[in-house]
Amino acid sequence: MKIIIKNGRIIDPLSGTDEHADVLIVDDRIEKIKAGIPDKDAHEILDATDCLVLPGLIDMHVHFREPGREDIETIIGGSIVAAKSGFTSVCTMPNTTPVIDNQALVRFIKLEAEKGPINVFPIATITKGSRGEEISEMGELVQGGAVGFSDDGRPIMRSILMRRALEYVRMFDLPIITHSEDLDLSDNGVMNEGATSTFLGLKGIPREAEEVMIARDVILTRLTRGKLHVAHVSSGGSLDIIRRAKDEGINVSCETAPHYFSLTDESIAEQLSLAKMYPPLRTEHDRRAIIEGLRNGIIDVIATDHAPHLENEKKQEIEYSPFGIIGLETAVPLVITILVKENNFSFREAFAKLTCNPSRILNLERGELKTGSVADITVINPDKTVTIDDTFLISKCKNTPFIGRKLYGSVEFTICNGKVVYRSEQGQH
Ligand SMILES: [Zn+2]
Ligand SMILES: [Zn+2]
Numbered sequence: 001m002k003i004i005i006k007n008g009r010i011i012d013p014l015s016g017t018d019e020h021a022d023v024l025i026v027d028d029r030i031e032k033i034k035a036g037i038p039d040k041d042a043h044e045i046l047d048a049t050d051c052l053v054l055p056g057l058i059d060m061h062v063h064f065r066e067p068g069r070e071d072i073e074t075i076i077g078g079s080i081v082a083a084k085s086g087f088t089s090v091c092t093m094p095n096t097t098p099v100i101d102n103q104a105l106v107r108f109i110k111l112e113a114e115k116g117p118i119n120v121f122p123i124a125t126i127t128k129g130s131r132g133e134e135i136s137e138m139g140e141l142v143q144g145g146a147v148g149f150s151d152d153g154r155p156i157m158r159s160i161l162m163r164r165a166l167e168y169v170r171m172f173d174l175p176i177i178t179h180s181e182d183l184d185l186s187d188n189g190v191m192n193e194g195a196t197s198t199f200l201g202l203k204g205i206p207r208e209a210e211e212v213m214i215a216r217d218v219i220l221t222r223l224t225r226g227k228l229h230v231a232h233v234s235s236g237g238s239l240d241i242i243r244r245a246k247d248e249g250i251n252v253s254c255e256t257a258p259h260y261f262s263l264t265d266e267s268i269a270e271q272l273s274l275a276k277m278y279p280p281l282r283t284e285h286d287r288r289a290i291i292e293g294l295r296n297g298i299i300d301v302i303a304t305d306h307a308p309h310l311e312n313e314k315k316q317e318i319e320y321s322p323f324g325i326i327g328l329e330t331a332v333p334l335v336i337t338i339l340v341k342e343n344n345f346s347f348r349e350a351f352a353k354l355t356c357n358p359s360r361i362l363n364l365e366r367g368e369l370k371t372g373s374v375a376d377i378t379v380i381n382p383d384k385t386v387t388i389d390d391t392f393l394i395s396k397c398k399n400t401p402f403i404g405r406k407l408y409g410s411v412e413f414t415i416c417n418g419k420v421v422y423r424s425e426q427g428q429h
Contacts, residue, residue: 001043001418002026008048008379012055012369013352023053025375028418033371044420046413048379054351055369056088056376056416059328060358061152061177061231061255061303064090066112067105068097072397073308075109078328079116081395083422085328086411088376089119089366091358094130095153101125101136106144117421118414119376121147121364126165126176132156135164142172147362150177152231155213157183162217166226175229175253175361178217180238181278185209190318192265192280200269202318207235207286210279214238218245218252229361230254232305234279236289243298253361255301257327258334261290263401271401273314273321277307291343294353300361302353304331308397326395329388330402336382336409347382375418384410 005023010033022037023030039045064078073081075092082090092109094100100109106122113120124146128134132151141149149169155178156162165176186209191197193204214230218241221228233239233254245252259277264284267275275281293299307324314321335354339345359367366376386392386409388402414422 002041003044003046003415003418003420004037004039004042005046005048005053005377005379008051008053010053010369011347011351013348014356014368015370016348017369018348023377025415025418028375030369030371030373030375033369046379046420048412050381050383051412052347052380052382053369054378054380055355055367056414057086057354057378058089058358058364058367059087059304059306059331059354060091060301060362062090062092062306062328063095063308063324064092065096065308067108072310075112075120076116077396079113079118079120081328083117083414083416084394084411086332086378086380086414087118087328088378088414088416089121089364091121091123091147091362093150093152094123094125099125099130101128101130103140103144106141106146110145118416119366121362123148123150123177125149126151126156127161130154132158132161135161135168138168138172142174147364148175148177148229150179150231152177152179155179155181155183159216159220163220163224166220166224166228169226170224173227173363175227177229177231178213179231180210180213180217182209182212185212190276191268192282194265194283196265196268202268205280207237207282210235211237211241215241218242218250221252222248222250226251228252231303232257232279233299234260234282234286234290236286239289239293239298246298253300255303256290256294256299257303257305258331259325259327261287261294262334262338267401273316273318274325274399275401276318276321276323277305277325278323291339294339295345295349300353300357302331302335303358304328308395309399310397311399314399325400326397329393329395330400332380332411333386333388333407333409337407340382341408375415377415378411379413381410381412382408384408386410
């Protein structure tokens with residue numbers, strides 16, 4: 001099988017390549033990247049005029065709800081949404097029912113994902129049952145195919161356990177991925193603690209609930225020489241802690257989600273529970289700090305924390321509504337619109353956070369666009385607009401505060417392991 005992607009702008013964030021050329025794919029590999037590849041004996045030609053041709057995007061933080069809540073989202077269903085959104089690889093968080101804390105369950109996810117269009121890399125729990133009491137059988141989980149460990153959805157409150165976990169992962173060069181929340185401080189709050197929560201009369205979650213846990217975990221990472229990845233950073237103060245840790249040479253990386261560089265806690269007034277997530281949306285000062293953190297490299301990764309919820313559950317009063325929003329389908333449009341168009345990021349800077357950087361942290365050996373590499377490729381038209389509405393969103397759950405927004409950045413083709421797994425209607429010539 002031969003596919004040619006013609007006339008696109010090739011951007012490979014890792015090597016710094018930025019040039020107009022064609023890409024020849026033979027079976028599941030990139031055979032050649034060169035201008036003017038002849039059309040002869042290609043089975044298919046994809047027109048990428050005016051488009052970026054990028055390494056297949058990687059989302060290292062999604063929730064697909066299977067096993068247990070297949071009524072909300074399944075591994076295959078979530079994979080189809082991811083392919084449509086430009087992602088060729090996702091990492092699934094283990095807080096399903098049951099949680100992914102043994103090898104059979106890790107294998108189940110991988111087997112189920114083989115029926116879908118993209119690569120799915122399971123993250124397994126740090127502790128058995130995610131109960132925060134006993135470390136899971138990490139060696140077996142790695143053998144089954146786990147690429148990292150997290151009790152996401154809840155923090156590891158006991159410091160001694162976090163110390164042990166960071167010691168164990170040294171054997172595998174895999175990260176402990178933390179949901180940084182001090183439950184005593186967050187204390188059932190529903191939004192960021194500050195002027196807006198006071199004005200709205202809603203219970204706040206102080207930024208310190210996030211920051212004290214990050215501070216503890218980088219200190220324990222220094223002690224153990226383990227590997228730490230901080231999920232969903234939302235506060236400028238957290239970035240100060242992570243910057244100091246990186247300066248000291250501590251093995252820490254971190255991610256933020258598109259909503260933290262796009263929205264502030266003022267969205268709660270209009271969107272109510274649709275803008276409820278953990279950590280909560282913060283202030284404009286934090287939003288600016290997150291954008292600067294992405295620019296200066298303190299933030300390594302953009303991950304969506306894609307968290308589907310059924311409408312009747314999510315649209316309850318804010319106190320009862322579950323935390324989280326869907327993120328896959330809005331990720332590329334928000335990166336292009338907010339980072340590239342509004343804040344002058346180069347495509348290379350912006351998309352490093354969705355390609356080579358997550359690949360490096362999790363040793364995925366993906367996220368590169370070069371001769372000989374796996375043909376995972378995403379083609380995006382950055383100047384074409386999309387409107388986030390019920391027609392655009394194919395996800396079964398539509399819990400997003402971006403509903404109604406018109407944004408730049410349209411995914412035209414997604415190619416995974418040499419197969420075209422998504423093409424936009426316009427791409428269907
Ligand atoms: Zn979390
Ligand atoms: Zn999460």
